[in-house]
Amino acid sequence: MQTLKSNNESNSEAERRIERLSLHLNPIPIPHLTWNHHPLEMENCSRGKKLIVDANSLTSYMRGKYRDIQEKVFDYFNANPQLQTPLEISKDNHRELCMNQLLGLVREAGIRPLHYVVHDPAKYFAILEAVGSVDMSLGIKMGVQYSLWGGSVINLGTQKHKDKYYDGIDNLDFPGCFAMTELHHGSNVQGLQTVATFDPITDEFIVDTPNDGAIKWWIGNAAVHGKFATVFARLKLPNYDAKGISDMGVHAFIVPIRDMKTHQTLPGIEIHDCGHKVGLNGVDNGALRFRSVRIPRDNLLNRFGDVSRDGQYTSTLPSVNKRFGATLGELVGGRVGLAYSSVSVLKVASTIAIRYSLIRQQFGPPNQPEVTILDYQSHQHKLMPMLASTYAFHFATTNLVEKYAQMKKSHDEELVADVHALSAGLKAYVTSYTAKSLSVCREACGGHGYAAVNRFGSLRNDHDIFQTFEGDNTVLLQQVAADLLKQY
Ligand SMILES: Cc1cc2nc3c(=O)[nH]c(=O)nc-3n(C[C@H](O)[C@H](O)[C@H](O)COP(=O)(O)OP(=O)(O)OC[C@H]3O[C@@H](n4cnc5c(N)ncnc54)[C@H](O)[C@@H]3O)c2cc1C
Structure with a gap:
């Protein structure tokens, strides 16, 4: 290309480049900087123009109607330095601090995220943004409690579940987990192997981990704080059709994992701590194994598929794939x-x-x-x-x-x-x-x-x-x- 251009053209191009480079080597002198200036107010733009930004208007424009709630979060943490995450903190202390930060936000600052998950998701996400910028572990812990555990109950359950669990999730009396991922299956959710088999005699589901690969892994809130888990498992109805056992596909079930009073792990549940992570150490990720854990039939989150007292399966959706799609779509x-x-x-x-x-x-x-x-x-x-x-x-x-x-x-x-x-x-x-x-x-x-x-x-x-x-x-x-x- 260069050879096709006339000498004049390439000379002027070269001059332009030299002129540009010289600006970097000999910039327009700038006034002496002092530390007292706000960087954006300094007269240090390379062309010497004063840049004035109306930070208040810009903040209002960017944060919109959720500015107040975000400032409420920041004010709460500014007023409570003991709740700010220090630079050096052990995993265990970070987990406790993170729980206390969440309790403080909900019970002292009066921020009730579940209400917004249901009625004003944009406000919920604005709270999440503010909380995450205080400590991302807190943002993720809040997400586990309200978007994942709370969201699964609200979106996959029906009125009876809301009546029973809404307040406890909202006020943190019921800290909970979202137990989908297994050791052998993360991305491929349809491959999950945990089973929940209906027992028509006792009107219960029996939740089982059939092999090590089916242990629920990485589950937030499981290692220390969770009392309940929404467990994703294959719903099985023994001898449902002429061919024998019927697998109705992956469904969600509420499984209590710790005693409400003593906080002891409940019989049939094994909990393992996933340990120190690369980051997010304020979140207590754990593994869950189920050994013939019995839960009432009502604990099936039955919005997209239900089992009657006599063991009949009903769903408004025609196939396993449609139900699976609807379930994941809600999440x-x-x-x-x-x-x-x-x-x-x-x-x-x-x-x-x-x-x-x-x-x-x-x-x-x-x-x-x-x-x-x-x-x-x-x-x-x-x-x-x-x-x-x-x-x-x-x-x-x-x-x-x-x-x-x-x-x-x-x-x-x-x-x-x-x-x-x-x-x-x-x-x-x-x-x-x-x-x-x-x-x-x-x-x-x-x-x-x-x-x-x-x-x-x-x-x-x-x-x-x-x-x-x-x-x-x-x-x-x-x-x-x-x-x-x-x-x-
Ligand atoms: C800190 C942390 C917190 C978590 N919290 C929870 C929780 O609370 N609840 C919960 O249920 N889960 C949780 N998880 C699990 C998380 O959702 C899974 O790790 C994630 O879904 C990925 O699954 P996987 O780890 O099995 O990765 P894999 O699916 O095994 O992926 C491994 C690699 O294979 C590649 N890969 C996979 N499939 C394909 C394909 N089809 N084509 C090409 N490449 C492919 C991926 O790109 C990836 O690079 C958490 C994980 C972590 C680390």
């Missing part, structure tokens, strides 16, 4: 929340990196102040597209949350499909982007980015698993591709 809220929370991690990380880059100076022309590192083009290339993406993801996930809230009201089939595909795609894309950006932000702050107090380590460790739970990103993208092909 999409967890994935929506994760996409939304991942953006909040990106907001925190990019804010720290950009603020630092506005006050950090390295190198400069002789006898002149050093240059702010954000004035280097390479640094801008690292952080400015990230800033733009953070805004884009904020609006994209806010839109997803709005669609999700509409879907919960209308149950419109098209909207259900739309939210499923959008949440899968956005969760995978945003969490992968945030995970990569956390490394970029750490590097952008140089050695100081490596100090634990500057948060990149905990943000990176806590967020990393966002790429895997609530649907592994690769598997989710396959689902998006399948959906696009179907539409085509």
Whole structure:
């Protein structure tokens, strides 16, 4: 290409490049910086213009009508420094602190997340965002209690379950788990092996772990605090049809796992601690094994399939696949929340990196102040597209949350499909982007980015698993591709 251009053209191009480069080597002098300035108010834009941002209006615009509830969360933790997570803390102490943080929010600050899960999901996700930026372990613990355990009871159960469990879940008298994943089956939920066999004589289900691979694994709230678990198991009706035992597919059951008074593990239940993790150590993940655990027939979360006293199975949905799809479809809220929370991690990380880059100076022309590192083009290339993406993801996930809230009201089939595909795609894309950006932000702050107090380590460790739970990103993208092909 270059050889085809006239000499004049290539000269002027070269001049332009030299002029650009010289701007970096000899930047327009900037006033001396002091630590008292708010970075965004400093007259340190490379072209010397004063940038004034009305932070209050921007905050109101971004947080919208949920600004107050988010500030209530921040005010509560600011007023209770004993509830702030210290830099150095053991796993066991972190778990206890995290439980106390959640109890404080619910019982002292009066924030009742389950109410919002049911009536105003957008407000619930806004609370989750604020809570996650205090300590991501707390955000995930809250998600386990309210989106997963609470959400499964509300969305997969019927009125009798709401009557019995709603208040206890809401006020944390009933801390609970969402026990789906097994040692041998994570992404492939249809392959789950735990069984719940109906016993028509006693009117109970018998929950069993048939082999080691079927042990429920990674279950949040199981190792220490949980009293109940929503257990996903294959519903079996002995001799249901002429061929013998009938497997009606994966259903959800409420299984008490610890005594309400003594907190002792109940007979037939074995609990194992999944131990110290790469991050999120405030969440007590555990493993559950069931040895012929009997639960009343009423503990089947029976919105999509039920068993009568005489052992007859009924469902409004015609096939195992349809029931499975409907069951998982009701649980999409967890994935929506994760996409939304991942953006909040990106907001925190990019804010720290950009603020630092506005006050950090390295190198400069002789006898002149050093240059702010954000004035280097390479640094801008690292952080400015990230800033733009953070805004884009904020609006994209806010839109997803709005669609999700509409879907919960209308149950419109098209909207259900739309939210499923959008949440899968956005969760995978945003969490992968945030995970990569956390490394970029750490590097952008140089050695100081490596100090634990500057948060990149905990943000990176806590967020990393966002790429895997609530649907592994690769598997989710396959689902998006399948959906696009179907539409085509
Ligand atoms: C900290 C933490 C908390 C958790 N909390 C809970 C909880 O409270 N309740 C609960 O039920 N579960 C929980 N989980 C489990 C989590 O949901 C699973 O780990 C997740 O669904 C992935 O399953 P897996 O670990 O079996 O990975 P796998 O499915 O085995 O995936 C392993 C790898 O194989 C790849 N892979 C899998 N299938 C395909 C395919 N078809 N094509 C191409 N590649 C594929 C994946 O991309 C991945 O890289 C938690 C996990 C962790 C680590």
